[in-house]
Amino acid sequence: MLVAQLHTRGISVTGVTKAFLGDYRLANTLLAAGIRTLGDSRIENIEAMRRNGITAPLTLIRTPMPSQVERVVAAADMSFNTELDVISALSNAARKMDIGHDVVLMVELGDLREGIMPGDLEEVARETLRFPNINLKGIGANLACRSGVSPDSTNMGELSRLANFLGDALGFDAEIISGGNSSNLKWAVGGADIGRVNNLRLGESILLGLDPLHRQPIDGLYTDAIKLVAEVIECKIKPSRPWGEIAQTAFGENPWVRDRGNISQAILAIGRQDIDPLGISSSQEIKLLGASSDHLILDTSGHCLSVGSMISFQINYSALLRAMTSPFVTKTYVEPDGHGPPPSISSTHLQLPEDIHQCY
Ligand SMILES: *Cc1c(COP(=O)(O)O)cnc(C)c1O
Numbered sequence: 001m002l003v004a005q006l007h008t009r010g011i012s013v014t015g016v017t018k019a020f021l022g023d024y025r026l027a028n029t030l031l032a033a034g035i036r037t038l039g040d041s042r043i044e045n046i047e048a049m050r051r052n053g054i055t056a057p058l059t060l061i062r063t064p065m066p067s068q069v070e071r072v073v074a075a076a077d078m079s080f081n082t083e084l085d086v087i088s089a090l091s092n093a094a095r096k097m098d099i100g101h102d103v104v105l106m107v108e109l110g111d112l113r114e115g116i117m118p119g120d121l122e123e124v125a126r127e128t129l130r131f132p133n134i135n136l137k138g139i140g141a142n143l144a145c146r147s148g149v150s151p152d153s154t155n156m157g158e159l160s161r162l163a164n165f166l167g168d169a170l171g172f173d174a175e176i177i178s179g180g181n182s183s184n185l186k187w188a189v190g191g192a193d194i195g196r197v198n199n200l201r202l203g204e205s206i207l208l209g210l211d212p213l214h215r216q217p218i219d220g221l222y223t224d225a226i227k228l229v230a231e232v233i234e235c236k237i238k239p240s241r242p243w244g245e246i247a248q249t250a251f252g253e254n255p256w257v258r259d260r261g262n263i264s265q266a267i268l269a270i271g272r273q274d275i276d277p278l279g280i281s282s283s284q285e286i287k288l289l290g291a292s293s294d295h296l297i298l299d300t301s302g303h304c305l306s307v308g309s310m311i312s313f314q315i316n317y318s319a320l321l322r323a324m325t326s327p328f329v330t331k332t333y334v335e336p337d338g339h340g341p342p343p344s345i346s347s348t349h350l351q352l353p354e355d356i357h358q359c360y
Pocket of ligand 1 (some may be wrong): 205
């Protein structure tokens, strides 16, 4: 749906695979849906996709580590770059292997993560064009990641202007103008002039059906395509309040828990190593009480869950990222059983007690 919608705006989609370790089954699902190119921030994931027979063009969307340039030119067709020293190292590596490597220069547009300052872009582009075995393909930007700066007609207009400026100054015609990530969708389909932007890199919107700017469901997309299931390993009636002298917890917090008398407390065999405890929600009547490395502690509202039973959760991006990259979380792939409409969207969040931040 996103591919078709963006196609009408002249924008191609790069499917971002980093949230699932470049798993080839999901990568192939994206390709089957009409996506032509995939991007990942880790060379290990790109190599895994290559090993598993993915032949689509693959882009490293984080500027390469100098220590990995050989692996980058060997496995990735293109990389996003912000440092001339890295591009120079990529050039040397590509020359030794007698191959070409495509480069997109990332521009800083205000979110203050990666990017060349706009005033330096001409010089960096001029130098990049001189490196042997390096093909400068275009420019890109990334917003709403570190500082939450929203893509809008001002910063996206700046990106188009910079592309035009490189044309005028260097006679360089940018083929790729990659405007950003899932947080660009609202801008891209909202009817604004998209200028020269012709590519977006989408991860979260595809996986979770959410617009990351306000985490609102995107019309027509599934928000529960991925679900987390955890197993109950203990359930007992216990006091709500710990006893003994109280110092810090395993994660450095000072616990303070209001006495609510006895409660039914369950433990699920999943923890901070596998999920973000604040990023999961369930439709069951349970409250999150705390989490350690491998225990999730719940108040099950008076009725004990039987040991061995399975509790389902919806997960946000933070929990998804950890769950998909935790070796302790088994991934099960379910083939779609038809093309029914997305289920009605209802997101029930775990009821958080008011003292949640103190009660780990
Ligand atoms: C992670 C990432 C994306 C994808 O972001 P989503 O919000 O998941 O769509 C795009 N571009 C870059 C550079 C990234 O690091």
